[in-house]
Amino acid sequence: MQLSILLNQPQFNRILLANHTANLDVNVITIGMMEAPDIAEYVVPGQILVTTGFHFQNNIPALIALIEVMSKHRAAAIGIKQHRYFDKIPDVVLQKANDLKFAILLLPADVGLSVIVRDLLHVVLEQQTDQLTNIMQQTLLLSQFILKGRSDQEILTQIASLLGHNVFLINSYGQLISKNNNAIINQEDLEENTRKLDLLSINNQQLLYLKDTAVLLFPLKSDNNLNRRFLILQQKSIEYSEQRLLIENIVNLLSLENMKVQMNISTSRIRQNELFVTLLNQSLSKNIISSNLKLNGFSVDDYYQAFAIEDMNFIKAPNHNSIMHRVSSLIHWFFEKKDITPITIYWNFQLFVLLPYSTNILAELKLLQNFLQQTLVNSKIHIGYTPYEQTLLDIKKLVNEATEALTLSIHSNKAKLTKFRPKQVSDLLQLLPEKETTTFIDNILKPILDIKNKDEREQLLQTIAYYFTENRSILSVSKILFVHRNTTMYRLKKIEKLLGFQLDDFNESEQLQLAIRLYMLNKPKI
Structure with a gap:
């Protein structure tokens, strides 16, 4: 509740404002009563502090210091009882309060402090209860709206109407995913600034200054920061606790939706891995392989290259599987940023990756290796790859060639990229111009x-x-x-x-x- 609204309540018409340049738009959250000299240590944002002024009657600098502390901590006001220890607030105190735009309230002499605190607190809590009920209702309606399978844009438009500000979604690459209807923002400027951030490490609210506006960035919760998304609110700050609570609820709802999407992606990758492990483990005709691939949405006409990858510093570690799972996630993040969809296969305790055919596979793998070395602490990444392309019908050939190349890489003295060296006639034929x-x-x-x-x-x-x-x-x-x-x-x-x-x-x-x-x-x- 704003201080101006609170003071305008009929029951508080005898509470007067001592200074005339105070900020009355400040939010009142709680009421406190003080008759101790060390109260400054316990000041909280949004607090009205009421006092008889006993400890300051002979120590005006202490009162000024308290007002400075309260202003710094964004407290709402200080209330001093009239004609108890102060017949008049000293001009030097009023000047300091005016400079800080901090409210000094004059409390009626014939009403006990405990009664004033009780009445003020009753109104504030009653209003907070109404606000909380309203926020819970808004959150419930938004939750129901999201559960109907609405698009990102529809959800953001609903959120924008609740908050009264434009909202946006970006991914962990800093790319704009969606925005509410009629939202206007310099997308190039936004993405340029978000890409400068270490988005994978951000866990708290951030303030960003763009060319034309300031925005608040909120990370959505996720079990994997690589798949995290961020809500951006086109405003500079959050002034009121009820708005902050509503935003927190919105972030939690979007986080749940985001985690549900990521669970679906994770499940899809697990099923995909099971398919290719089955194809690698069994001796199947190409007709059967083709049928299984087509049934699972894969083309048998597209060509792929393969590489095998290992972190030699953790190859014998008890948590080797979890480390390679992390490597797999990083590989997906790295290539999907380039609009390349990799196929990752964990087979026989070895991670393999199939990439759509490219003439630049060596350059891409060099960039990947540098990225992994920088991202994974104490890692020693070895990669063995085959530049020869095959369809998924020949997945065993791709995997075998990548395995041989990785074996050569592991036997080298340092982490490096190693190319498959052909041994068979068919391998040599592929080298012809x-x-x-x-x-x-x-x-x-x-x-x-x-x-x-x-x-x-x-x-x-x-x-x-x-x-x-x-x-x-x-x-x-x-x-x-x-x-x-x-x-x-x-x-x-x-x-x-x-x-x-x-x-x-x-x-x-x-x-x-x-x-x-x-x-x-x-x-x-x-």
Whole structure:
């Protein structure tokens, strides 16, 4: 309750204001009575302190010092009983109070201090009870509104109407996520200032000065600071306790909603990990792998590269699993900031990461390693990666290559990035120049590659590929493709006719085998 409103209550018309430049907009929270010389140590914000003035009748500097302390602690006012020990408040005291815009109240001489305290406190508490009831009702309505599955913008618009100020949401990268309807703010200026903050370490309210305005930043609670969001209120300060309580309730509601979202993300990552661990642990046909991937929303046409990562300073620590879980979360945070969605897999006590194909994987991994070394205290990060891209159908190959590279990295003397070194013929073929490879493939397979019907084209390419990998066994090829022997024979004859090759001719067969092998290895580049 504002001091001006309290003093305007009819029952307090005999309480007078001694000085005339006092701030009467100050919020009154509590009433206290003092007849002790050390009261300054116990002054609290929003307090009206009433006294007879006994301890100050012969010590005016002590009264001035008390007023200074009360003003500094944002107390509401001091009330001094008239005609008890002071017939008139000294001018030097009034001047100090005027300078500080701090209220000195003159209390009626014929009313006991305990009665004055009782009556003042009754009005203040009654108003606080009404405010608390109102805040609880507003919080309940907002909670019900959020539970209806409203969008961030709708929720923020509702909050803005409660607080009377624009509100915004940013993520842990300092990026603006949402704002209330009709809210205007310099987004570039906001994001520039929030990115300067160590958002991952902020746990308390912060005041930010932007070019055109000042804002308050409130961190939402989260079990993982990497996934935390922040509420921004477009005002410089919170003047009243009831507003602070309402904001605290809003922050708690948004925190619960944020944690629910993060639990869903965490559950999704756990299920994703279980899927890939299953694929790695079992010997499954590519058809079954493809079905499982598609069922879980993954494309079998996209290409990935992989890396394995280890913190060598904690590899034998009892909490190794929790440390690598932290590393996994940091990896998600690092790449998702760049709009790259990594796939993390924890398999056989080892963390693997699959990234969408990029020609800059080495540069990205160098930045990641530096980020992890700076973020994780006493860490020694080793990374082994494969630059060769595969679809998720060949996840075992990706993981095996990353494992070999990490093993080489671990055996080095210091933490570094280590690239997979090919050992097999297929690995060496991938090192051929792209232009020459593409030209050779086109010269041999162009009639098949030009077939417009995708299903027919892929059937012929799969058939000839398995024909060579299965040592020209038509029966084996038919079993793998789940087709009749005659269908396999028909496809092989069609391939011979399209290409003008004879499969029983050694030289022609050798060229075709090399072309189809290069095609399968370099499919993403063609």
